[in-house]
Amino acid sequence: MRTKRGTPTGRPPCTWTSAGQAAAVTWSRSKGTLDLHTARRLADTLQSLLLVEGHSVLLDLSGVTFLDSSGLTCLIAAYRTAGTTGARLALIAPSQPVRRMLALTGVDQVLHSCPAPEAVSDWPTG
Structure with missing residues (x-):
């Protein structure tokens, strides 16, 4: 788990955990703020996961x-990378x-979002 301690805004920092990979699917959880001080790290993580054709990131x-x-911008860049590489990205239970x-x-009209992981099985292909 990667964690950044404190941000200049005083909000709790964004943390995320990549919890396992099963059959080309990675589940990643983000918590806290996703802002100027934390987005780059998440973007780097997502980009590396989405560079694999056919890989799915939840x-x-x-x-x-x-x-x-x-x-x-981080989420949009990840969406574009997924589209370019043939990977898939789904946002699970956005707050x-x-x-x-x-x-x-x-952006809610472009990025695929699901209320729960179980709903991912019905996401559109292509």
């Missing part, structure tokens, strides 16, 4: 308490602050 955002434009930001920007 990103649990239920514990994210704050999402700014840097965090949003209210994340859902609000995705809706305000229209």
